[in-house]
Amino acid sequence: MKITNVRACQPLTPESPDDWRTSMGQILVAVDTDLGVTGYGVGGGGFAGIHVVQSVLRDVLLGQDPNQIESLWSAMYDATLAFGQKGIVLMAMSGVDLALWDARGKCERRSISELLGGAKQTRLPTYITVWDNVALAKVADRSHQGFKLHLGEQSPLDESVDEFADRIAAELREARRLIGPDRELMADAWMKWSRTAAEAVIERIDDVQLSWLEEPLPLDDEAGYKALVALGTVPIAGGEHEYTSASFQRLVERKLHSVLQPDVNWVGGLTELIRIYELAAQHDDIRVCPHRGAELWSLHAIAALDLQPLAESGRPWMGWVDGQPPILDGWIEVPDRPGFGAAIDESTLKTYAAPQFADHWQSRR
Numbered sequence: 155m156k157i158t159n160v161r162a163c164q165p166l167t168p169e170s171p172d173d174w175r176t177s178m179g180q181i182l183v184a185v186d187t188d189l190g191v192t193g194y195g196v197g198g199g200g201f202a203g204i205h206v207v208q209s210v211l212r213d214v215l216l217g218q219d220p221n222q223i224e225s226l227w228s229a230m231y232d233a234t235l236a237f238g239q240k241g242i243v244l245m246a247m248s249g250v251d252l253a254l255w256d257a258r259g260k261c262e263r264r265s266i267s268e269l270l271g272g273a274k275q276t277r278l279p280t281y282i283t284v285w286d287n288v289a290l291a292k293v294a295d296r297s298h299q300g301f302k303l304h305l306g307e308q309s310p311l312d313e314s315v316d317e318f319a320d321r322i323a324a325e326l327r328e329a330r331r332l333i334g335p336d337r338e339l340m341a342d343a344w345m346k347w348s349r350t351a352a353e354a355v356i357e358r359i360d361d362v363q364l365s366w367l368e369e370p371l372p373l374d375d376e377a378g379y380k381a382l383v384a385l386g387t388v389p390i391a392g393g394e395h396e397y398t399s400a401s402f403q404r405l406v407e408r409k410l411h412s413v414l415q416p417d418v419n420w421v422g423g424l425t426e427l428i429r430i431y432e433l434a435a436q437h438d439d440i441r442v443c444p445h446r447g448a449e450l451w452s453l454h455a456i457a458a459l460d461l462q463p464l465a466e467s468g469r470p471w472m473g474w475v476d477g478q479p480p481i482l483d484g485w486i487e488v489p490d491r492p493g494f495g496a497a498i499d500e501s502t503l504k505t506y507a508a509p510q511f512a513d514h515w516q517s518r519r
């Protein structure tokens with residue numbers, strides 16, 4: 155079998171937020187083969203990601219055997235080493251890698267979880283992220299098995315660290331009261347807190363039983379992360395904005411996180427997610443909980459490889475991926491269709507038009 159084409163586009167997502175998740179949004183990658191099988195994957199990077207696929211990755215893959223995924227991954231990584239390694243290039247590579255896995259599954263008529271050794275369980279618990287306790291109160295029934303409160307805000311200038319920490323701790327205590335003692339509760343600071351503020355919050359929430367505190371600090375504050383992990387009181391999570399298993403290896407070796415949250419559509423695809431699970435398996439104190447894991451692209455790996463599965467609810471605006479299983483009463487079924495089980499109807503797909511680079515260049519006049 156040989157790869158005959160590699161294509162990418164950015165499907166229209168009218169419901170997506172007006173931020174980088176649209177302007178640098180999800181791209182759809184198709185890998186066509188001479189057997190007539192097309193594999194699909196989703197990556198990131200918007201038009202910049204499409205440019206990486208069309209101008210570099212496609213040339214690496216044309217004529218190659220799509221089953222050699224690991225060596226093709228290395229070839230793509232090597233071809234982009236001078237300008238890649240992280241960010242948009244890895245987001246684009248993720249889509250290609252997932253499309254290769256999808257093609258393999260379709261050719262072998264096996265689901266991705268079967269390719270990974272089989273699902274340990276085909277029904278996985280889910281969690282949802284909410285932005286405040288008002289929203290949490292509305293979903294805190296049996297709708298999910300876990301809940302995450304998004305607390306990504308900097309402390310206002312007129313608020314002392316103690317006042318900030320008291321307020322955040324009170325919100326978390328109220329969240330725990332709303333969901334009861336049995337289900338998982340997490341908090342996400344989205345890289346916005348200072349180390350002092352994070353330490354003050356952690357000091358106050360012994361009774362809250364947080365499963366993890368996510369991205370409490372800016373990502374380059376390694377000393378801060380090390381200090382928070384060393385406290386040993388609340389597991390420190392992160393990784394949705396990190397790229398490649400090699401980077402996760404450094405996070406583990408330097409003891410910067412104890413919960414790893416790779417995003418399969420950004421980190422380098424399924425090939426890298428598998429390696430991150432293998433890395434975690436060597437450490438008793440490391441948990442993996444993929445970012446937006448309830449989307450089809452992570453679901454199979456969670457089912458087959460995760461010892462403590464919990465799938466984060468996905469992005470509702472990606473309606474162009476048919477076959478996404480619904481979440482029912484906090485559980486999601488892993489599909490057993492070949493590949494990831496995603497159905498893409500190219501005949502009805504609407505995409506963003508190519509940006510007018512020439513007009514942009516001329517706009518100075």
Ligand SMILES: [Mg+2]
Pocket residue numbers: 342344368369394
């Ligand atoms: Mg997050």
